[in-house]
Amino acid sequence: GENVEQHPSTLSVQEGDSAVIKCTYSDSASNYFPWYKQELGKRPQLIIDIRSNVGEKKDQRIAVTLNKTAKHFSLHITETQPEDSAVYFCAARPGFQKLVFGTGTRLLVSP
Amino acid sequence: DAGVTQSPTHLIKTRGQQVTLRCSPKSGHDTVSWYQQALGQGPQFIFQYYEEEERQRGNFPDRFSGHQFPNYSSELNVNALLLGDSALYLCASSSRDSRSFTHNSPLHFGNGTRLTVT
Numbered sequence: 001g002e003n004v005e006q007h008p009s010t011l012s013v014q015e016g017d018s019a020v021i022k023c024t025y026s027d028s029a030s031n032y033f034p035w036y037k038q039e040l041g042k043r044p045q046l047i048i049d050i051r052s053n054v055g056e057k058k059d060q061r062i063a064v065t066l067n068k069t070a071k072h073f074s075l076h077i078t079e080t081q082p083e084d085s086a087v088y089f090c091a092a093r094p095g096f097q098k099l100v101f102g103t104g105t106r107l108l109v110s111p
Numbered sequence: 112d113a114g115v116t117q118s119p120t121h122l123i124k125t126r127g128q129q130v131t132l133r134c135s136p137k138s139g140h141d142t143v144s145w146y147q148q149a150l151g152q153g154p155q156f157i158f159q160y161y162e163e164e165e166r167q168r169g170n171f172p173d174r175f176s177g178h179q180f181p182n183y184s185s186e187l188n189v190n191a192l193l194l195g196d197s198a199l200y201l202c203a204s205s206s207r208d209s210r211s212f213t214h215n216s217p218l219h220f221g222n223g224t225r226l227t228v229t
Contacts, residue, residue: 006153034217043115043201043220044154089153098144098167099218101153 002027002094006102014110019080021105023090024072030092033066033073034099039086047088048075080109115140115204115221123227124192132187132224136204143185144218145177148199160185161207192228199223 003026013019025033034049050057050064050073057064061080066073077084087106091099116135124130136143142161146154156169160179179185183204189196203218 004153036220043222046217046219049217091153098156098159098169099154100156103153104151 002100004102012108019077021075025092027094032093036089117221134202135184140204144203146201
């Protein structure tokens with residue numbers, strides 16, 4: 001079955017810096033790759049997603065890139081702010097039914 | 112527009128007991144998925160319900176069962192609770208594409224039920 005690996009597990013940056021989180025997946029059938037942000041004690045919230053027919057997608061300070069050949073995708077956050085501090089999860093959908101999540105990256109943005 | 116709602120928010124049970132968790136999907140959604148999130152881990156897929164039937168199941172034992180009602184709401188039941196069942200149980204809803212008959216819409220999660228088994 002699908003396996004999603006996520007790195008790094010912890011990422012500390014200064015406010016204003018960029019942050020990059022990387023994920024790899026194993027199942028070439030995966031066709032949808034969302035990213036979720038989860039603040040302490042709260043629900044995972046979708047922040048951006050990309051489908052397999054697209055190589056890059058941007059939404060203000062957030063962008064996601066997908067390399068289908070290498071089976072990896074990345075989240076890029078520019079001009080980080082303290083409120084970006086949270087745990088970020090990548091996920092892959094092998095087919096149309098379920099999401100397989102990575103193990104999460106704890107992002108800490110220091111003022 | 113109500114999002115995904117789950118109840119209860121917290122629950123404490125003892126080993127061997129049974130528990131029922133409830134979920135109402137986001138308005139307009141007809142598909143409900145359940146995930147288990149252990150502390151410090153990513154959510155793990157338990158199963159998905161559509162048209163009142165279990166459509167796909169993750170790697171969870173038969174102690175985990177579910178149900179979907181005609182109004183699309185859903186229940187997750189866990190029997191013979193183990194200490195390892197302690198986790199945040201998340202419900203997520205989505206909608207089925209009526210043209211492609213696939214579940215391509217993004218998942219929207221509820222706030223979860225924190226289950227503690229002692």
